[in-house]
Amino acid sequence: xxxxxxxxxxxxxxxxxxxxxxxxxxxxxxxxxxxxxxxxxxxxxxxxxxxxxxxxxxxxxxxxxxxxxxxxxxxxxxxxxxxxxxxxxxxxxxxxxxxxxxxxxxxxxxxxxxxxxxxxxxxxxxxxxxxxxxxxxxxxxxxxxxxxxxxxxxxxxxxxxxxxxxxxxxxxxxxxxxxxxxxxxxxxxxxxxxxxxxxxxxxxxxxxxxxxxxxxxxxxxxxxxxxxxxxxxxxxxxxxxxxxxxxxxxxxxxxxxxxxxxxxxxxxxxxxxxxxxxxx
Ligand SMILES: NC(=O)c1ccc[n+]([C@@H]2O[C@H](COP(=O)([O-])OP(=O)(O)OC[C@H]3O[C@@H](n4cnc5c(N)ncnc54)[C@H](O)[C@@H]3O)[C@@H](O)[C@H]2O)c1
Numbered sequence: 080x081x082x083x084x085x086x087x088x089x090x091x092x093x094x095x096x097x098x099x100x101x102x103x104x105x106x107x108x109x110x111x112x113x114x115x116x117x118x119x120x121x122x123x124x125x126x127x128x129x130x131x132x133x134x135x136x137x138x139x140x141x142x143x144x145x146x147x148x149x150x151x152x153x154x155x156x157x158x159x160x161x162x163x164x165x166x167x168x169x170x171x172x173x174x175x176x177x178x179x180x181x182x183x184x185x186x187x188x189x190x191x192x193x194x195x196x197x198x199x200x201x202x203x204x205x206x207x208x209x210x211x212x213x214x215x216x217x218x219x220x221x222x223x224x225x226x227x228x229x230x231x232x233x234x235x236x237x238x239x240x241x242x243x244x245x246x247x248x249x250x251x252x253x254x255x256x257x258x259x260x261x262x263x264x265x266x267x268x269x270x271x272x273x274x275x276x277x278x279x280x281x282x283x284x285x286x287x288x289x290x291x292x293x294x295x296x297x298x299x300x301x302x303x304x305x306x307x308x309x310x311x312x313x314x315x316x317x318x319x320x321x322x323x324x325x326x327x328x329x330x331x332x333x334x335x336x337x338x339x340x341x342x343x344x345x346x347x348x349x350x351x352x353x354x355x356x357x358x359x
Contacts, residue, residue, distance in 0.1 A: 090120060090168060090169070090170070094118060094119065094120055095114075095118070095119040095120070095172035095173060096119065096120050096122065096165060096168045096169075096170050096171050096172050096173070097114045097119040097120070097121050097122070097172060097173035097174075097175065097319070098121075098122045098124065098161060098165065098171065098173065098174045098175065098210075098214065099111045099114065099121060099122070099123055099124065099175045099177055100124045100125075100152045100161075100175065100176055100177050100178045100206065100210060101124070101125055101126075101152070101177045101178035101179075102121065102123035102124055102125055102131070102134065102175075102177065103123065103125035103127055103130035103131040103133070103134045104125070104127065104130050104134070104279070104280050105277065105279030105280055105281060105308060106177060106229065106274060106277055106279060106308050106311040106312065106315075107125070107175070107177040107178070107229075108130075108134050108308065109308035109309050109311065109312035110175055110177060110311070110312040110315050110316070111123050111134055111138065111145065112134070112137060112138060112141075112143075112312070113309070113312040113313070113315075113316050114173065114175075114316060114319070115138045115141070115143030115144060115145055116141065116143060117316060117320075119144075119172070119173065120144040120145070120146070120168065121138065121143070121144065121145045121146070122145075122146050122147075122148060122161060122164050122165060122168075123135060123138075123145050123146070123147050123148070124147075124148045124149075124150070124152055124157065124161055125147070125149060126149070126150060126151050126152070128149045131147050131149050132147070135147050146164055146168075148160045148161050148164055152178050152206045152209075152210060153201040153202065153205065153206050153209075155209070158206075158209050158210055158213050159213070161210065161213070161214070162213045162214060165214060165217065166217075170217070170221060171214050171217045171218060171221075171224060172223070172224055172225070173224070173225055173226075173227070173319045174210065174211065174214050174218075174224070174225075174226045174227070175226075175227045175228075175229070175315055175319070176206070176207040176210055176211065176226065176227070176228045176229060176251075177229045178202060178206060178229075179202060179203045179229055179230075179231070179248070179251075180199075180202045180203070180281060181199075181231075181233075181241050181244045181281075182281070183195045183198040183199050183202070184199065184240055184241045184243065184244055185240065186240050187239075187240055188240075188242040188243065191243065195243070196243045199243045199244050199247055200243070200247055203244060203247040203248055203250075203251065204247040204248075204250045204251055204254075207228055207251055207254065208254065211226060211258070215262065215267070218262075218265070218266075218267045219262065219265040219267065221266075222265060222266040223266045223267070224266070224267045224268075225267065225268045225269075225270075225318070225319050225323075226255075226258075226267070226268070226269045226270070227270055227271065227272065227315050227318045227319050228251050228252075228254070228255050228269070228270070228271040228272075228330075229251075229271065229272060229274065229315075230248045230249075230251040230252045230255070230271045230272065230273045230330050231244075231245075231248045231273055231274060231275070232273045232274070232275040232332055232334050232337060232338050233245040233248060234248040234249040234251065234252045234273060234330065235249075235252075235273065235330075235332075235338060236338060236341065251271060252271055252273070252330040255269050255270060255271040255328065255329075255330055256328045256329075256330075259327040259328030259329075260328060263327055268318075268323070268324075268326065268327040269327055269328065270318045270323070270326060270327060270328070270329050270330070270331065271329070271330040271331070272311060272314050272315060272318070272330065272331050272332075272333050273330050273331065273332045273333065273334065273338070274306065274311050274333050274334065275306070275332070275333075275334035275335065275337045275338070276299075276300060276305050276306055276334065276335060276337065277305070277306040277307075277308060277310075277311060278305045278306060278307060278308070279308060284305050287305065295347075297345065298344050298345035298346070298347060299344060299345075300334075300335040300336060300337055300340075301335060301336030301337070301339065301340050302335035302336050303335075304335065305335075306333065306334070306335060310333060311333050314331055314333045318331065342354050344356050
């Protein structure tokens with residue numbers, strides 16, 4: 080795949096360069112489309128070439144600018160390619176470390192294997208450090224830049240069967256806090272979002288419902304529906320924008336209220352709430 084769209088003409092005055100990892104599908108796809116629609120030139124990394132091609136075509140079709148980098152972001156050579164693209168463009172304004180996946184998990188930690196923890200570590204925490212480490216020097220030299228990491232509500236709430244995933248995402252939120260303190264004096268802000276219940280390829284509404292009545296969803300979340308990818312992209316876009324210029328070091332839950340509810344559900348009969356969902 081090659082660079083696509085008006086990006087070939089170079090950067091316009093004041094135009095931002097944004098990097099989105101896992102930028103083809105799900106929350107990352109919505110983020111790439113949103114940042115490009117807002118006028119950024121997006122460097123879109125994704126492991127899925129066909130999906131990257133499709134999202135790049137959507138962006139350029141809508142008049143946006145995007146440069147693809149296809150490959151596994153855990154791989155140092157791919158991180159180097161992202162850095163090379165950004166160097167060619169001459170600046171980096173926004174880095175969205177979006178890649179993450181719970182699926183290498185085991186049903187229980189007790190029966191899990193170290194190989195599973197290793198892949199969870201690479202997919203959820205290690206690349207966040209690698210990509211940030213590669214691109215941060217350019218932000219520091221510029222004296223500006225903003226990083227938005229993708230954590231999860233399970234960094235703050237227990238999730239059985241996913242102890243390692245949860246630990247690595249708690250690491251993402253801790254990294255976000257500490258790095259924000261370290262680099263604030265260089266004009267660089269670092270924040271994160273903590274999604275829950277997004278309807279994406281990783282956690283589709285169909286898979287979450289498992290044949291159950293979609294009407295039940297309004298009892299499961301205070302806001303009464305699953306998240307749409309644009310709900311998450313909107314918060315990432317805000318944190319990456321100058322509107323959030325005095326916000327750094329935070330992880331913002333984007334969860335329809337599940338973290339606030341912490342185990343409270345609307346009763347099936349509509350009469351109040353229960354924290355014992357088997358007991359209406
Ligand atoms: N879906 C949810 O409800 C939910 C909940 C909590 C946290 N999150 C977090 O949000 C982020 C995005 O989740 P999603 O549901 O949109 O994911 P998704 O799996 O639907 O999409 C991920 C995108 O990243 C790409 N990708 C996967 N592995 C990659 C790799 N190694 N290198 C480069 N690209 C890669 C995929 O091809 C895809 O385009 C993840 O960090 C996830 O942990 C999601």
